[in-house]
Amino acid sequence: MLTLGVVLLGMLTLSMSMSGTTVALTDIGAELGASGTALQWVVTGYFLTASSFMLLFGSLGDLFGRRRTYRTGAVVFALGLGLGALAPGIGFLDATRALAGLGAAGVMAGGGALIASAFRGAARTRAFAALGTTGGVGLALGPTLTGALVGSVGWRIAFGLFAAVGLLVAAGAGAADETRPGAGTQTVGVRPDGARPDGVRPDGARPDGVRTAGVRTAGARTAGRTKLDGAGAALFVLGLGLLMAGVTQGPANGWTSPPVLAALTAGPALLVAFAVRQSRTAHPLLDLSLVRDRHYLAWTVAGLSAAVGFAGSLTHLPTYFQGVDGLSAGQAGAAMLWLTAPVLVAPLLGGRLLTRGVPARVVITGALALVAGGNAWLTVLEPGAGTARLAGPLLAVGIGTGLANGIVDGQAMNRVGTDRAGVAAGFLNTVRGGGQAMVIAALGAALLTLVSSRVSSAQVAAEVVSGHLTGGERAFLAEQFTSAWHTVLWTVAALVALALATVATLLRPDNRPDNRPGTGISTSIGTGISTSTDVAIGVRPTPAHRTKAAQGAN
Structure with a gap:
């Protein structure tokens, strides 16, 4: 139980820190004299390192032990936040946030493995359900609690408190059992969005007639992968980092400036080189052959698009509330509950719809329709209109995202054999995590570019996007900021x-069912909204159950 408590505390801390930091940006910018792209890197840098280093830490855990990976990650996470609390300037803070994201990748890559080594059977299923629920609670409450802390004691103490909890997690990890290479420990990934896997009842039990099958073990994986693809990891991290840097710095430096053009050229080139290497190396971090299955590709696109529709508003909308509507950090965090709370409960609904025979294709198209419609509906955003007016669209986006989170992983894992479950989970969640990081950077850059085209100077635009609207032109600036938001939404x-149209087309029915009730238990630890460990557990129905399951096929 100590192991479970330590991992749950780590997941709660990471998910709260991820979603909560957004409400502190206005106060951080005011104290450190920062705005625009420099302030955006407080969030972007964390997401970049957390998502891009996930695969690397998963491989390191396979080779050197998962407890060591988890504990090291917790220490690095705490160090990053602790140093950030002492930051003398925005550049230092940006660097420490990237360091904290690096540690978060280690915590998320090791947490699921520690639980898998400590529990068996139904107890393991309940433990992973608790892990997913805990992450959902953190995601939902992060903006509210962090906003209250920022309003009462300031953002530095808030960061320091999260760092202290991170050290507590690291200390507690010492009591967990190590999962050493070759030990044959089964490892599973889990999401922090509150989703329970398809076919798992709220009490954590599996449905009748469902059995686990052929779970790939760490020992088998380690035996086949005797070395780390360091070159592949470097290509991925550098490629994604340069691409995000180019997108983020474009509005400030100019889209045609040599550094921005170089980053926007080199970043995609390195990612292409990464893809080429993964298709040729004997020890790939990502198995690109997975996308040959159009249904697996569809679920990957679905997970990515739900993240795209959710992450931008989660990250940037609190700044609008504070700058335009004059809300405090605590009030802005409370307003975000309309968006985040459904992500805790909607995944349960998604799983239940499948177990009651609703085709997975219908559920996911409905979920993405809610996300798309909610973002369009959010264009009712107007200065002084109040946050209650946004309850409907924010709920729509949150419910749609939660429904998608509840079924995407399990449905994608149904399409692969259990011998490829780990790499399939890694591919799915790396795409989703990288997409989240990119949309956060791109949305911030788009807002800054659009406001810059409407106001007198780039400096004024940077202050507006950072939530600093002052002077006699405040009403005009609020109107331009709102107009930019409408375009982005x-x-x-x-x-x-x-x-949505792409997913619906790819999921056209074939002879292989996609929504077998009770199959595909595979959840994932995320950088906040969802990335994964290099781990998964596959579940298949017994032969007696197959006929009934096939009747609900798409």
Whole structure:
């Protein structure tokens, strides 16, 4: 039970820190004299390192032990937040946030493995359900609690408190059992969004007629992968980092400036080189052959598009509330509950719809329709209109995201054999995590570019986007900021709608059922909204159950 408590505390801390930092940006910018892209890196840097290093830490855990990975990650996470609390300037804070994200990747890559080594059977299922629920609670409460802390004691003490809890997690990890290479420990990934896997009842039990099958063990994986693909990891991290840097710095430096052009050229080139290497190396971090299955590809696109429709508003909307509507950090955090609370409960509904025979294709298209429609509906955003007016659209986005989170992983894992479950989970959640990081950077850059085109100077635009609207032109600046938000929201809605059409087309029925009730237990630890460990557990129905399951096929 101590192991479970330590891992749950780590998941709660990480998910709260991820979602809660957004409400502190206005106060951070005011104290450190920061705005624009420099302030955006407080969030972007964390997401970049947390998502891009997930695969690397999963491999390190396979090779050197998962408890060691988890404990090291917790120490690095706490160190990053602790140093950030002492930051003398925005550049130092940005660097420490990236360091904290690096530690978060280690915690998330090791947490699921520690639970898998400590529990068996139904107890393991309940433990992973608790882990997913805990992450959902943290995601939902992060903006509210962090906002209250920032309003009462300031953002530095809030960061320091999270760092202290991180050290407590690291200390507690010492009591957990190590899962050493070759030990044959089964490892599983879990999401922090509150989703329970498809076919798992609220009490954690599996449905009748469902059995676990062929779970790939760490020992088997380690035996086949005797070395780390360091070159592949470097290509991925550098490629994603340069691409995000180019997108983030474009509005400030100019989209045609040599550094931005170099980053926007080199980043994609390195990612292409990474893809080429993964298709040729004997020890890939990502198995690109998975996308040959159109249904697996569809579920990957679905997970990515739900994240795109959710992450931008989660990250940037609190700044609008504080800058335009004059809300405090605590009030802005409370307003975000309309968006975050459904992500805790909606995954349960998604799983229950499948077990009651609703086709997975219907559930996911409905979920993405809610996300797309909610973003379009959010264009009712107006200065002084109040947050209650946004309850409907925020709920729509949150419910749609929660429904998607509840079924995407399990449905994707149904499409692969259990011998490829770990790498399939890694592919799915790396795409989703990288997409989240990119949309956060792109949305911030788009807002800054659009406001810059409407106001007198880039410096004024940077202050507006950072939530600092002052002077006699405040009403005019609020109007321009709102107009920029409308453009961004319509764009996000269109992108999610396009993804919806793509997913619906790819999921056209074939002879292989996609929504077998009770199959595909595979959840994932995320950087906040969802990335994963390199771990999964596959579940298949017994032969007697197959006929009934096939009747609900898409």
